[in-house]
Amino acid sequence: xxxxxxxxxxxxxxxxxxxxxxxxxxxxxxxxxxxxxxxxxxxxxxxxxxxxxxxxxxxxxxxxxxxxxxxxxxxxxxxxxxxxxxxxxxxxxxxxxxxxxxxxxxxxxxxxxxxxxxxxxxxxxxxxxxxxxxxxxxxxxxxxxxxxxxxxxxxxxxxxxxxxxxxxxxxxxxxxxxxxxxxxxxxxxxxxxxxxxxxxxxxxxxxxxxxxxxxxxxxxxxxxxxxxxxxxxxxxxxxxxxxxxxxxxxxxxxxxxxxxxxxxxxxxxxxxxxxxxxxxxxxxxxxx
Numbered sequence: 706x707x708x709x710x711x712x713x714x715x716x717x718x719x720x721x722x723x724x725x726x727x728x729x730x731x732x733x734x735x736x737x738x739x740x741x742x743x744x745x746x747x748x749x750x751x752x753x754x755x756x757x758x759x760x761x762x763x764x765x766x767x768x769x770x771x772x773x774x775x776x777x778x779x780x781x782x783x784x785x786x787x788x789x790x791x792x793x794x795x796x797x798x799x800x801x802x803x804x805x806x807x808x809x810x811x812x813x814x815x816x817x818x819x820x821x822x823x824x825x826x827x828x829x830x831x832x833x834x835x836x837x838x839x840x841x842x843x844x845x846x847x848x849x850x851x852x853x854x855x856x857x858x859x860x861x862x863x864x865x866x867x868x869x870x871x872x873x874x875x876x877x878x879x880x881x882x883x884x885x886x887x888x889x890x891x892x893x894x895x896x897x898x899x900x901x902x903x904x905x906x907x908x909x910x911x912x913x914x915x916x917x918x919x920x921x922x923x924x925x926x927x928x929x930x931x932x933x934x935x936x937x938x939x940x941x942x943x944x945x946x947x948x949x950x951x952x953x954x955x956x957x958x959x960x961x962x963x964x965x966x967x968x969x970x971x972x973x974x975x976x977x978x979x980x981x982x983x984x985x986x987x988x989x990x991x992x993x
């Protein structure tokens with residue numbers, strides 16, 4: 706019974722969070738905190754039912770692990786605060802695959818379920834991110850092309866590209882000389898991958914600059930927004946663009962002195978959490 710309740714809660718909460726993220730680029734804190742609370746409550750009841758500390762310890766352990774991962778992703782600016790809190794909620798409520806669903810979906814559980822869940826979220830996020838990026842490029846193709854060309858003309862990019870091209874040429878020669886098939890593949894990969902990543906990086910930077918920065922009214926600022934410029938008021942640095950997000954106290958000060966600020970608007974990532982979780986429940990580890 707608990708397992709079906711868990712599945713229903715996870716799907717409803719993630720669906721609502723995804724809708725909020727797409728519409729407002731913000732996930733309400735109550736969604737994340739209630740998911741954590743529900744997870745801990747359900748596994749506490751499981752512990753009482755089974756007369757064992759094992760269920761609640763599993764929930765707390767995976768919650769702790771996902772908290773550490775969330776902090777790392779947040780501090781490296783890969784995720785926003787809402788994404789991090791939702792992952793913690795998933796850790797609390799899905800520390801293991803719901804046993805009653807195994808015979809229903811017959812998933813591949815060759816790895817511990819938290820690893821499968823996190824891995825599938827990242828894979829879904831990668832595919833989702835590429836699709837969103839392609840959509841943004843097509844919507845802003847002229848601006849994208851112009852900015853991309855400007856980036857390729859920058860002196861440091863030219864130098865990096867020249868070094869990569871020289872190394873790629875050398876790796877191709879080595880691949881043609883060496884007769885070992887495995888080494889040939891390795892050298893061809895070394896010749897192609899760095900150049901591919903360089904152009905991928907330039908594409909991402911171009912997308913960021915043409916579609917992810919916007920000037921907004923300071924009244925619309927919310928806790929955690931990434932302001933893309935230093936805010937100096939009365940010769941005092943109120944906010945640094947290197948910060949992890951603006952705080953409520955900083956917002957109050959900024960609103961008194963500024964009408965508009967430039968903010969970085971990231972991609973809504975919670976839909977990838979929903980997709981990754983559904984894949985994990987239906988298929989488990991579908992990679993290997």
